[in-house]
Amino acid sequence: xxxxxxxxxxxxxxxxxxxxxxxxxxxxxxxxxxxxxxxxxxxxxxxxxxxxxxxxxxxxxxxxxxxxxxxxxxxxxxxxxxxxxxxxxxxxxxxxxxxxxxxxxxxxxxxxxxxxxxxxxxxxxxxxxxxxxxxxxxxxxxxxxxxxxxxxxxxxxxxxxxxxxxxxxxxxxxxxxxxxxxxxxxxxxxxxxxxxxxxxxxxxxxxxxxxxxxxxxxxxx
DNA sequence: TTGTGTTTTACGACCTCC
DNA sequence: GGAGGTCGTAAAACACAA
Numbered sequence: 103x104x105x106x107x108x109x110x111x112x113x114x115x116x117x118x119x120x121x122x123x124x125x126x127x128x129x130x131x132x133x134x135x136x137x138x139x140x141x142x143x144x145x146x147x148x149x150x151x152x153x154x155x156x157x158x159x160x161x162x163x164x165x166x167x168x169x170x171x172x173x174x175x176x177x178x179x180x181x182x183x184x185x186x187x188x189x190x191x192x193x194x195x196x197x198x199x200x201x202x203x204x205x206x207x208x209x210x211x212x213x214x215x216x217x218x219x220x221x222x223x224x225x226x227x228x229x230x231x232x233x234x235x236x237x238x239x240x241x242x243x244x245x246x247x248x249x250x251x252x253x254x255x256x257x258x259x260x261x262x263x264x265x266x267x268x269x270x271x272x273x274x275x276x277x278x279x280x281x282x283x284x285x286x287x288x289x290x291x292x293x294x295x296x297x298x299x300x301x302x303x304x305x306x307x308x309x310x311x312x313x314x315x316x317x318x319x320x321x322x323x
Numbered sequence: 324t325t326g327t328g329t330t331t332t333a334c335g336a337c338c339t340c341c
Numbered sequence: 342g343g344a345g346g347t348c349g350t351a352a353a354a355c356a357c358a359a
Contacts, residue, residue, distance in 0.1 A: 161331075161332050161352070161353045161354070162332075162353095163331070163353090163354065163355085164331085169331095181345085181346085182345080183345090184344075184345085187345095199333090200333085202344095202345075203332065203334080204331095204332080206333095206346080206347080207332065207333085209346085209347080210347080211330095211331090
């Protein structure tokens with residue numbers, strides 16, 4: 103919107119370097135190339151922050167007000183074009199580089215937070231899917247048990263019928279038993295439904311570790 | 324205090340776009 | 342080629358328990 107309104111004359115020249123006295127590490131074994139540029143030392147507030155002659159200012163926390171203004175600006179627009187950067191820097195008494203860095207870091211934080219939220223959302227969805235799968239597998243187990251009981255009952259009835267009316271076509275009786283025993287043509291064949299459902303022996307619930315995740319929760323909870 | 328974990332500021336390297 | 346972006350990381354600033 104209108105930054106002129108947002109940041110009108112709210113600039114406060116903050117005591118950035120209040121902590122100047124803290125001892126900077128005299129030994130910088132791996133100090134590398136850090137803070138070579140003294141360019142920003144003149145950043146508008148005049149307290150250059152020179153440290154033990156080295157010219158390296160300490161890191162300066164932004165004041166609450168500065169951070170708040172930057173936050174407002176960030177919410178309006180996450181990208182920072184040159185004009186806005188210069189304007190914000192002037193309004194807040196910061197170096198334009200500081201403003202640019204703040205926006206970079208702010209974008210990084212925003213991205214990190216967004217990723218974290220997305221991860222949480224996906225995890226919840228995944229957990230729900232696992233639970234649903236578990237329920238379906240339980241249902242399959244129940245149906246399997248019913249089918250097994252039915253097959254046993256059918257076999258029992260056929261055996262009883264065979265023992266009573268043994269005369270005549272005894273060969274058919276033998277065939278009937280074989281049907282129950284797994285004839286490829288029988289709709290009650292365990293082998294057949296296993297094939298249709300894609301189940302077989304110990305692998306009927308799948309071979310992966312999904313079962314390991316699922317079964318304890320569903321069966322023992 | 325002080326040790327430790329977290330947040331914030333700053334930088335360099337590299338990439339993309341105009 | 343310069344400006345501004347992301348990414349990874351260092352280090353100061355801060356919070357806080359022991």
